[in-house]
Amino acid sequence: xxxxxxxxxxxxxxxxxxxxxxxxxxxxxxxxxxxxxxxxxxxxxxxxxxxxxxxxxxxxxxxxxxxxxxxxxxxxxxxxxxxxxxxxxxxxxxxxxxxxxxxxxxxxxxxxxxxxxxxxxxxxxxxxxxxxxxxxxxxxxxxxxxxxxxxxxxxxxxxxxxxxxxxxxxxxxxxxxxxxxxxxxxxxxxxxxxxxxxxxxxxxxxxxxxxxxxxxxxxxxxxxxxxxxxxxxxxxxxxxxxxxxxxxxxxxxxxxxxxxxxxxxxxxxxxxxxxxxxxxxxxxxxxxxxxxxxxxxxxxxxxxxxxxxxxxxxxxxxxxxxxxxxxxxxxxxxxxxxxxxxxxxxxxxxxxxxxxxxxxxxxxxxxxxxxxxxxxxxxxx
Ligand SMILES: Nc1nc2c(ncn2[C@@H]2O[C@H](COP(=O)(O)OP(=O)(O)OP(=O)(O)O)[C@@H](O)[C@H]2O)c(=O)[nH]1
Numbered sequence: 001x002x003x004x005x006x007x008x009x010x011x012x013x014x015x016x017x018x019x020x021x022x023x024x025x026x027x028x029x030x031x032x033x034x035x036x037x038x039x040x041x042x043x044x045x046x047x048x049x050x051x052x053x054x055x056x057x058x059x060x061x062x063x064x065x066x067x068x069x070x071x072x073x074x075x076x077x078x079x080x081x082x083x084x085x086x087x088x089x090x091x092x093x094x095x096x097x098x099x100x101x102x103x104x105x106x107x108x109x110x111x112x113x114x115x116x117x118x119x120x121x122x123x124x125x126x127x128x129x130x131x132x133x134x135x136x137x138x139x140x141x142x143x144x145x146x147x148x149x150x151x152x153x154x155x156x157x158x159x160x161x162x163x164x165x166x167x168x169x170x171x172x173x174x175x176x177x178x179x180x181x182x183x184x185x186x187x188x189x190x191x192x193x194x195x196x197x198x199x200x201x202x203x204x205x206x207x208x209x210x211x212x213x214x215x216x217x218x219x220x221x222x223x224x225x226x227x228x229x230x231x232x233x234x235x236x237x238x239x240x241x242x243x244x245x246x247x248x249x250x251x252x253x254x255x256x257x258x259x260x261x262x263x264x265x266x267x268x269x270x271x272x273x274x275x276x277x278x279x280x281x282x283x284x285x286x287x288x289x290x291x292x293x294x295x296x297x298x299x300x301x302x303x304x305x306x307x308x309x310x311x312x313x314x315x316x317x318x319x320x321x322x323x324x325x326x327x328x329x330x331x332x333x334x335x336x337x338x339x340x341x342x343x344x345x346x347x348x349x350x351x352x353x354x355x356x357x358x359x360x361x362x363x364x365x366x367x368x369x370x371x372x373x374x375x376x377x378x379x380x381x
Contacts (some may be wrong), residue, residue, distance in 0.1 A: 008367040020236035028090040031084075036187060037094055037133060038081040041101065043183055044129060046178035048143065049073030052116035053110050054172035063112065072104045098133060101144035102126060106150030121173050125180055129196040132188055209283040211261060212268035220282025223292045225342045230294070231335040239301030241291040242349040243330040246361040248287040260287075260317040266317045274311050275304070276328065290349075298334035298366060305330040308362060313362065333367035 033241050049069055056065055080097035087093040105126045109119045126146070130139040154160070207219040215223065227238035245251070245267065252260040271281045271289065278293040284287065290310075312328040331353030339345045348367040356365035 009380060019218065021242075027090065030089075032082040034081065034090045034094050034236070036191075036202055037098070038077060038084075040129060040184065040276065041077040041080065041097075041301045043177075045073045045077055045101070045182055046124060047180055048105075048122060048125065050175060051115075051121060051169060051172040052112060053181065054152075054168045055112040055115045055118055056169065059113075066329065069108075072108070074133055076100075076104070094239065094294065095134070095138070096372075098130065099136065099142050101143050103147040103149040104128070106146035106148070106183045107153040110150045110152075110154035110157060113160040117164055117165040117173050118171055125176060128184060132184060212265055212283050214268050214271070215280055215282035217282060217284045220280060220284065220290055220292065221342065223280040223282070224290070224345065224363050227292055227294055227340070228342050228345060229336055236295060237297045237334065239293045239296045239298060239332060239334040240345060240349040241282065241301060241305045241308070241330055242284070242346075242353045243289050243291070243305070243328050243333050243356070244353060245287040246357075248326075248331055251324070259317075262319065263317045265322070266315065267328075270311050273309065274308050274379070276288070296334075301332045302364060302366050303332060305332045309362065309364055327362035329353060329361050330364045330365065331356055332364060 012118045049072075052069055052073075056069065080094075080100070084093040084097065096336040097123055109122055113119055118370060123146075127139055127143070130142050161330050207215060209216045222241060227236075230236045230237055245263065248260065248263075248371075251263060264283070267289065268281070268283070271291065275291060275293075278294055280290075282290050284290050291304075293304060296304070309328050309330055312326065316323045316325045318324075331349045331351065333345060333348035333352055339348065352365040352367040360367065
């Protein structure tokens with residue numbers, strides 16, 4: 001509850017600057033919060049009525065106090081829910097209702113003559129509820145209202161003070177004592193689980209290219225950097241492949257941007273099928289993709305690049321009922337002692353890719369390194 005209550009501070013229910021969608025999302029989130037508080041209020045006030053009823057019974061209370069108890073215990077939760085749901089600002093109405101809950105709690109404590117156990121139970125359960133809904137700030141704010149209301153009613157009822165709790169009072173407290181904290185824990189646990197799940201989804205979104213589902217540039221570079229670091233520490237081999245669709249601009253111009261997008265997705269599928277799970281494939285931007293190959297020397301990386309080239313050359317994309325064939329150019333570079341950082345490693349692979357393009361495209365070019373001079377794979381057709 002804390003999370004959604006907190007979100008009200010940044011959202012704009014009027015939709016002023018954030019637009020209609022944001023306002024609707026904020027309202028939905030506030031209504032979910034209202035719904036959760038409604039269920040808790042029904043349970044809490046319903047169970048809380050029992051100890052109060054036990055004290056009223058002992059006092060031989062008048063009918064209007066019983067009527068008031070029926071209202072606050074069983075009618076008020078529905079009224080508060082209806083008011084919040086109908087309001088343009090459900091969150092504001094809900095906070096007002098939470099404050100009213102606290103005021104009623106304070107009044108009942110005074111009306112019970114501070115009967116010790118029921119009073120302590122009401123104070124602690126309401127504090128738990130407030131902290132869960134809005135943190136310490138809401139708790140302290142409503143506590144002040146609770147104390148003020150308690151003192152006012154105490155004064156109006158002639159400062160009655162009967163703190164002794166009977167066995168009946170103790171028994172009447174038990175259902176609330178047992179059920180309410182357990183229920184609140186379930187609700188909070190469920191909420192924490194949902195927040196964790198949303199964080200995971202958010203994390204996934206920030207790492208993924210939305211069109212292809214591959215790693216985005218930032219995530220891919222992190223992966224390349226960790227391989228570079230592993231080489232620095234343990235001298236474990238690794239290689240990068242940078243690849244680019246040949247003449248992608250013409251394909252876009254001729255068949256349209258949507259066809260180009262489809263081709264990018266097809267390429268992503270080919271790369272995922274043609275590589276190991278430990279390899280990281282990412283879209284670096286436009287039609288440029290990269291592969292990080294851990295535990296792979298330059299010869300094996302060149303063979304992998306050649307396999308990808310052939311897979312792409314033999315595949316086709318369906319564009320408007322037409323079969324479209326396309327090719328890749330690929331540059332390969334292995335990590336080596338003279339590569340000072342990830343930017344230098346990328347530069348090597350990029351130069352190799354540039355060479356593959358300038359030598360006629362649809363080919364693999366390997367960066368010159370300690371393993372030998374620059375080499376280029378053939379067209380294969
Ligand atoms: N469909 C589509 N096109 C994109 C996207 N991002 C970039 N592009 C286009 O990709 C094209 C890339 O063109 P270039 O960098 O000239 O590459 P190319 O045409 O493949 O030329 P070479 O690489 O030299 O073979 C540009 O026309 C971009 O507008 C995208 O997300 N979807």
